[in-house]
Amino acid sequence: MKIPSVKGTRDFYPDVMSVRNFIIDGWKGASVRSNFVEYDGPIFEYLTMYQQKSGDEIASQLFAFTDRGGRDLAIRPEITPTLARMVNQRINALPKPIKWFSVPRLCRAERPQKGRLREFFQWNVDIIGVDDVLADAETIFCAVDYLRQVGLTSSDVAVRISSRKMLAVMLKTLGIADEQLNAVYAVLDKRSKIPAEAFEKILAEAIADEVVRSKVAELMAVESVEQLDLFAAGNQKCIDALDELKQLFSCLESMGIADYCKFDIGIVRGLAYYTGVVFEIYDTSSSLRAICGGGRYDNLLADFGGPKISATGFGMGDCVLAILLEEKGLLPKASGLGTVDCYVACLDEELRQKSVKIAAKLRASGICAEFSYKSGNLGKQLKQASALNAKSCIILGQEFKQDGKVVLKDMAEGSQQIIAIEELFKQMQS
């Protein structure tokens, strides 16, 4: 019976696997450059860990199961709760700031579509214990540093940044009540994603008062931090919140990534736990969903039973990123081949064990060596060496039987020399 692969999953054949590794190696490299250290947690956790943060709605998008001891568990749909749990458990022992990253494999039971699968990898970078926009800036830097390193320029991608704190203060100043905030956020988050008329309609549903509504609409039309000064005028809370945002942009400037970053008051982010800076990274040309999203979440550790410690970070998934890199031609050619330094061919059956022995000896000294499973027909073996993209080829024939010499062939040049095998080992080791 043929068993198909499961909906929304991918098979990583060697050529595809090399792309996955390319992406993940890049992520890890960028993390390490900014001195983040790697952690990981279990692939499943208690179901309630995800429910308490995100509500029951989210539970339907989880892969949940009950184990034999009756525990309700779920495969992790994100790693932030695990991070919060791990950090809380050792909060007193961990030196601050905590700068951690991870590349977890995550599962969400959503309907697959472009840039979204049921199983994927997500780069997570977080700084815990720093209540300063410099930390927000550093996580953004880390993301941009990766994107830049992989070849995406500021005309390919843009970081759109806003602040929940600033937005909250401004909205309250304009007459929005505390308990209305989350509903208004949800509407504002849609602003750039739906047509203007549709936006006005749902905004009208969320804010009944026409005067307040027009002021909010005016606020949302703001295109720069400077324009916000008008709204903040005279209100100290607003001025403070704005200062923080200005400070953030000044950090980004110092970090040399200002050209990638722009203020966008429409960036709100779906869920409630963000408390300060929020940002999303988009590709500027096509209309893919966000490549990356993150922000400050100062209450999360406390929500998970720990002390109140500030935190900020982001997640970047592999699916949208891979589509973008593919579109831009920034993925390496996927061959699915290894990197053979030396292919050992032999011309007659008596020499086969010798060829295996030589290959094994090369391998033992750190050289990637391959041998032929068949003796004879040299043309065929060279063909195989070519197909494997071997850099060089050792040929065992008469001269080896007579006085221990082999032909060493450079596969790119086509040139070859006769050399004593012992001499060859010496050369290869140096």
Added chain:
RNA sequence: GUGAGAGUAGCUCAGCUGGUUAGAGCACCGGAUUGUGGAUCCGGGGGUCGGGGGUUCGAAUCCCCUCUUUCACCCCA
């Protein structure tokens, strides 16, 4: 969860309004070629036409169900 399109060899696809044994290119394997590779030529293996049911003398083709996939909506931690 809702809606729409698609599914023929490992991949990209052809296959007319239903009609013999379902084809091509690429890939793979073998041979030409038992001491010189990437080329060329020749040959070969591979398919219950996604699966199940129905209509029909006859189904890859028409109908229904289901699975997968693509795209959009919901959601997006």
